Amino acid sequence: MISVLVANTKGGCGKTTIATTLASAFAGQGHFTVLADVDRQHSSLDWAKRRPDGAPALAGLDWAKEEFAVPKDAERLVIDAPAALKMKQVEALLKLADVIILPVLPSAFDEEATRRFLARLEELKPIRKSRAAVAIVGNRMRTRTRAAAQLDAFLGGLGHKVVSRIRDSTAYTEAAADGLSVFDLRGRRAEDLREDWAPLLRHIAEASEA
């Protein structure tokens, strides 16, 4: 099983979009995929509930109140972690994760919070073993803006780089309204948007092999 934790202490950076898109990408590849929602607001679970019967199926798990129990022989686990997490919970989730995805926004970007979060992650043992396991994803990016360049410079200073840059597009919100993602849509536009995810999917496959 490959497990992916999507987390950031900052809210509103698109964790749910990343988590649901990854889950549907895995399900579309034919993997038995579980999407675990730790957030009390259940945005990921609600998305899964909206998911039509014809779309590649995945299992939604409510981890907001329950213990973090992973179904046996699940092949892909995507964990959508809420912004407000106790350190103990973060630790428990990190133990489960092969790859940690840290979504960041170029705009309204809180450098200090990200720096602190990365520092905390690195204090924790499983991360120290392989730094590559933390994947930073620039969400709602517009290429060649000053904000994007600023983000790169900042992360470079921390010894990290952006693995994927996910473009800003209304396709994400439109698909999510139907319980779908860009991986479930047809057409040139969706295909084009999926390209943004390729480096991240590659990174996940490589990191979990290591």
Add this chain to the structure above:
Amino acid sequence: MSIVQPRRPNEQPGGGEEPPQAPVEIELKLSAAPEDLARLRGADLLGRISTGPSTTRSLTSFYYDTPDCALQRRGATLRVRRIGQRFVQTLKTERRGDGLARGEWEVALPAMSPALDAFDDPEARALLEGIPAEALSHLFTSRIQRETRILAVPDAVVECAFDIGTIETREASDPVAEIELELKEGRTAALYRLGLSLLDEIPLRVSEVTKAERGYRMVARRPPGVVYDPKTPLVSGMTVDEAIATILARCLRHWTANEAAAEDGGDPGGVHQMRVALRRLRSALALFKKTVPSPTLDWLRDESKWLAGALGPARDWDVFLGATVEPIDSLRPDDPGIAVLRAAAQRQREAGYAAVRAALADPRCARLHLTLGEWLERRGWRDHASTATLTALVEPIDGLAGRMIGQAHRKVARLGRHLGQLEPDQRHQVRIALKRLRYAMDFFRPLFAEKRAKPFAAQLSRLQDAFGHLNDVATAEALLLRLTSDSTDTALHRAAGLVLGWHARGGEATEPELLAQWDAFRAIKPFWTGPRN
């Protein structure tokens, strides 16, 4: 789902060290007529999936145990096999759990005599603990010509052996003609899938009896054993998905463990337990039909109904002989009519067992077995599942279990209202509903507090017994009609009249008992609601 070479511990990702794995053999055994095996050897199919040419070897194996079969009683078998100029000592265990896996340790030896201290593995040593080497004697021998191929199929590598030969004791010799499919790499489901492909080529039977078991049986001249009422190993917090796999695997195991005894017929328990297993299987499939709708599930229900039906007459005549003829015979030991009745019933019983053997040898039976095995190893119910279904599958079983028992209980209560005034066929419906409740309760009982489940189960048993008597009487009447309809033997007709009268009197006596048990059942508190254990 069993994987031979675990990639990573699934249960607790990243959570600590994986425990050292004992050597495991995962094997599916198929038996066939020698001429069919010869035909299969030349089939295109094998040529297509073989990775190389086959090799043929003569294997002579001596099986060892103490005079009182201490190893067998521990569930272990010990043999030394000569392969050309080499000698290999092998210790095997019984099946681990309900799948196809068993423990297996092998070690090279200089000669054909066993050397218990040659095993290093602590588990193997523990199995042999306290057994003095000098107490071991050679019990029986297998002489096998084995033709081996390595087959590559999607998601597995399988060693396929065609075995022709004999199992020999001092007094007797039994022929062997079988195929062993051993998983070398990949998933267990592939073994079943391969079995199904071979079944398309020749008639086969899935064989549960190892060569060692056959040898022990020949030595002891003992009929195959009967396996009773296995407890389903469900654990609170297990997902619905795992619970389905666990329950179905247990039903399949219960069936196959009794197949040899059913075929043998020496103990009426064999057919009975195999029927119970098939009914439990159908009942489990019916329970989960709503959770995981699937065409395969419907097919499995139909086919297990066919197989259970084929076992029906043998069971009916066993019950007739045991529960009707026996007691009347002891009441009227010298009645000539009863002797005629017994002889006629025994002939019918023979015919019933001939039908059982025909059904077990029918490739349809093997297809059901292999399809079920494949489906449950692969968790085939996930096929075409929607997100809603998959989500339901990863929930803990506890909630669904309580709802299912509750539903079955409500149905019994509804159908059995005013039980005293119900017609026989309405009562029959209540009896069926009680059975459904019984099976649901048996499956899920380990999830609930035993202190509360026990009195409920006990009262349910008493009520079922009272209903069962009614059914035995109804069945006996139908069977009597069959015995007498084309007979002019007045002694037989007289005996039939005797039985009818005896039953009518008995029925009158048991009616108050039935109603009392019903009231007691309705008064008892549900155990599936309220606090958990």
